[in-house]
Amino acid sequence: xxxxxxxxxxxxxxxxxxxxxxxxxxxxxxxxxxxxxxxxxxxxxxxxxxxxxxxxxxxxxxxxxxxxxxxxxxxxxxxxxxxxxxxxxxxxxxxxxxxxxxxxxxxxxxxxxxxxxxxxxxxxxxxxxxxxxxxxxxxxxxxxxxxxxxxxxxxxxxxxxxxxxxxxxxxxxxxxxxxxxxxxxxxxxxxxxxxxxxxxxxxxxxxxxxxxxxxxxxxxxxxxxxxxxxxxxxxxxxxxxxxxxxxxxxxxxxxxxxxxxxxxxxxxxxxxxxxxxxxxxxxxxxxxxxxx
Amino acid sequence: xxxxxxxxxxxxxxxxxxxxxxxxxxxxxxxxxxxxxxxxxxxxxxxxxxxxxxxxxxxxxxxxxxxxxxxxxxxxxxxxxxxxxxxxxxxxxxxxxxxxxxxxxxxxxxxxxxxxxxxxxxxxxxxxxxxxxxxxxxxxxxxxxxxxxxxxxxxxxxxxxxxxxxxxxxxxxxxxxxxxxxxxxxxxxxxxxxxxxxxxxxxx
Amino acid sequence: xxxxxxxxxxxxxxxxxxxxxxxxxxxxxxxxxxxxxxxxxxxxxxxxxxxxxxxxxxxxxxxxxxxxxxxxxxxxxxxxxxxxxxxxxxxxxxxxxxxxxxxxxxxxxxxxxxxxxxxxxxxxxxxxxxxxxxxxxxxxxxxxxxxxxxxxxxxxxxxxxxxxxxxxxxxxxxxxxxxxxxxxxxxxxxxxxxxxxxxxxxxxxxxxxxxxxxxxxxxxxxxxxx
Numbered sequence: 199x200x201x202x203x204x205x206x207x208x209x210x211x212x213x214x215x216x217x218x219x220x221x222x223x224x225x226x227x228x229x230x231x232x233x234x235x236x237x238x239x240x241x242x243x244x245x246x247x248x249x250x251x252x253x254x255x256x257x258x259x260x261x262x263x264x265x266x267x268x269x270x271x272x273x274x275x276x277x278x279x280x281x282x283x284x285x286x287x288x289x290x291x292x293x294x295x296x297x298x299x300x301x302x303x304x305x306x307x308x309x310x311x312x313x314x315x316x317x318x319x320x321x322x323x324x325x326x327x328x329x330x331x332x333x334x335x336x337x338x339x340x341x342x343x344x345x346x347x348x349x350x351x352x353x354x355x356x357x358x359x360x361x362x363x364x365x366x367x368x369x370x371x372x373x374x375x376x377x378x379x380x381x382x383x384x385x386x387x388x389x390x391x392x393x394x395x396x397x398x399x400x401x402x403x404x405x406x407x408x409x410x411x412x413x414x415x416x417x418x419x420x421x422x423x424x425x426x427x428x429x430x431x432x433x434x435x436x437x438x439x440x441x442x443x444x445x446x447x448x449x450x451x452x453x454x455x456x457x458x459x460x461x462x463x464x465x466x467x468x469x470x471x472x473x474x475x476x477x478x479x480x481x482x483x484x485x486x487x488x489x490x
Numbered sequence: 491x492x493x494x495x496x497x498x499x500x501x502x503x504x505x506x507x508x509x510x511x512x513x514x515x516x517x518x519x520x521x522x523x524x525x526x527x528x529x530x531x532x533x534x535x536x537x538x539x540x541x542x543x544x545x546x547x548x549x550x551x552x553x554x555x556x557x558x559x560x561x562x563x564x565x566x567x568x569x570x571x572x573x574x575x576x577x578x579x580x581x582x583x584x585x586x587x588x589x590x591x592x593x594x595x596x597x598x599x600x601x602x603x604x605x606x607x608x609x610x611x612x613x614x615x616x617x618x619x620x621x622x623x624x625x626x627x628x629x630x631x632x633x634x635x636x637x638x639x640x641x642x643x644x645x646x647x648x649x650x651x652x653x654x655x656x657x658x659x660x661x662x663x664x665x666x667x668x669x670x671x672x673x674x675x676x677x678x679x680x681x682x683x684x685x686x687x688x689x690x691x692x693x694x
Numbered sequence: 695x696x697x698x699x700x701x702x703x704x705x706x707x708x709x710x711x712x713x714x715x716x717x718x719x720x721x722x723x724x725x726x727x728x729x730x731x732x733x734x735x736x737x738x739x740x741x742x743x744x745x746x747x748x749x750x751x752x753x754x755x756x757x758x759x760x761x762x763x764x765x766x767x768x769x770x771x772x773x774x775x776x777x778x779x780x781x782x783x784x785x786x787x788x789x790x791x792x793x794x795x796x797x798x799x800x801x802x803x804x805x806x807x808x809x810x811x812x813x814x815x816x817x818x819x820x821x822x823x824x825x826x827x828x829x830x831x832x833x834x835x836x837x838x839x840x841x842x843x844x845x846x847x848x849x850x851x852x853x854x855x856x857x858x859x860x861x862x863x864x865x866x867x868x869x870x871x872x873x874x875x876x877x878x879x880x881x882x883x884x885x886x887x888x889x890x891x892x893x894x895x896x897x898x899x900x901x902x903x904x905x906x907x908x909x910x911x912x913x914x915x916x917x918x919x920x
Binding site for chain 1: 501508
């Protein structure tokens with residue numbers, strides 16, 4: 199039984215949770231994440247995305263307290279029985295606010311990345327090695343000795359990813375990492391995520407805007423009112439345009455366009471595109487066939 | 491690791507551990523806000539100190555310890571950076587302020603909607619607290635006029651009319667502390683009432 | 695002298711001048727003129743002005759200079775410390791003294807937060823100046839100005855407290871292990887010699903302070919007047 203759980207980086211089993219001041223933020227959540235999988239959590243504001251992210255590294259319930267039932271296993275570890283510090287090498291959590299998640303102790307980018315490992319008392323050599331590695335992975339080379347507060351939002355967010363990478367976690371969880379960034383910063387962050395995915399990392403991203411998310415996640419989970427409404431391949435979830443919209447989530451505009459073309463123009467479409475590239479292919483085909 | 495018994499799906503009540511670490515972040519915030527208060531006062535050339543209001547705020551939001559440690563830390567840092575080492579003693583002034591704030595809260599003298607009940611709080615801050623500052627200022631630094639013109643004038647006036655050195659220092663202290671503490675206390679009460687609920691979690 | 699060695703004489707000197715000189719300008723007349731300073735005994739000079747005969751007291755004069763100077767010395771020592779010490783070295787030192795890590799964090803975080811907040815205040819202030827904030831106004835208006843600066847700043851920084859706390863927590867801040875500090879400080883021979891000299895100087899000055907008395911005023915009379 200224990201062995202089967204170790205196989206999954208994340209395994210959530212019937213998780214229900216209430217904050218001390220807010221009841222049932224999550225209800226009966228169950229899902230498993232495979233190694234190397236990229237999962238997007240989508241849903242409107244207040245759907246419980248952040249709470250779910252925080253449940254994965256034990257902040258929920260340890261930091262906040264509250265009532266819970268069900269279990270979450272991260273790399274086989276029960277989050278209820280392990281402290282957030284113990285889980286910090288298994289789950290790396292990146293927050294929404296670029297500046298606020300900086301430690302406030304580190305003077306340079308390098309210090310900031312090594313902060314987590316220092317907290318866990320790793321030997322100095324290991325820390326320096328891993329720090330160097332993480333800096334390269336997120337493309338912050340050359341900025342090692344800058345103050346973290348001098349960086350742009352996009353750079354700060356990549357720094358936050360690097361701080362997490364240095365801990366070599368099994369899963370990287372990002373809570374709306376691009377919500378407060380400018381377009382350039384957004385694309386930088388998603389580029390780093392794509393690269394990490396290519397190297398085999400397991401990634402879970404909660405995001406309000408789906409456009410970018412759709413281009414690299416394998417699977418999407420639609421969360422609304424603390425429940426999972428829909429869980430499936432990205433394509434499967436995104437083609438349910440009406441359902442997404444009724445939950446207050448905007449599907450990618452190309453998908454929505456195709457949906458409108460189908461429903462308004464009563465055109466027969468086998469499948470909706472979910473990225474711009476796919477849309478170009480589809481509409482080129484339609485135009486050539488003279489159907490539009 | 492021992493395998494746990496098969497989990498029942500019953501609810502578990504979890505005790506929060508966040509308060510401690512919230513305090514660790516709250517304290518430097520309080521210290522920095524004290525500093526910034528002082529800077530703003532200088533910027534606007536207002537005749538008050540403005541650097542203890544965050545101590546009160548911290549006490550109102552997160553309790554005696556966070557408030558007094560935050561204020562104390564501010565004074566230690568100021569002593570090391572700007573004021574000079576012996577001035578770390580003023581850290582105790584913040585402990586006194588945090589203490590007075592707690593008394594006011596306990597006695598119900600800390601409600602902006604009941605202005606009459608604020609009067610004893612003002613008396614504590616305005617008249618009792620300066621006894622402490624005067625004692626420190628004479629006992630440790632020898633006493634003398636402050637470098638802000640207004641209190642220095644008060645000092646000179648008292649000294650010339652009564653000839654009492656101690657009284658002059660006390661009256662000088664009162665003349666700055668009364669407006670300073672009253673204003674600071676009102677501001678911190680106003681802000682404390684608008685602070686997000688989740689931070690009040692510390693207060694237990 | 696040390697300030698010159700540290701090449702920070704300018705930074706130390708300027709604030710000193712700004713604080714100490716006006717302070718003296720206030721304290722010297724207040725204390726040396728017959729306004730009731732208790733130690734005043736010796737008249738050194740008499741100002742003849744508008745037909746009045748105003749005595750100037752030696753004790754008040756001296757204390758008027760020494761009181762700001764005394765504060766000035768402590769200020770300059772602190773500025774020296776501040777301008778010549780790197781924060782990393784400070785953290786490493788506190789760590790070496792086996793301070794609890796929470797305390798080290800609080801000190802370092804305050805030092806980091808202050809410039810950020812001051813920047814924030816400055817930008818809010820500039821924005822308000824641009825929108826017509828006036829500083830040459832009455833006291834009530836000044837207080838109102840104080841509020842409009844402080845309230846947004848406070849609410850935003852308090853709002854950040856929880857996020858920072860959970861971010862720290864998820865990076866293992868409360869892990870019950872000995873933390874690693876990357877910067878090492880080792881005391882070199884120069885440092886020991888310096889410490890020894892400073893200790894000697896402190897002892898000597900302390901000796902003078904105890905034998906010669908609390909304030910130089912008491913002795914000035916003997917020195918000057920025999």
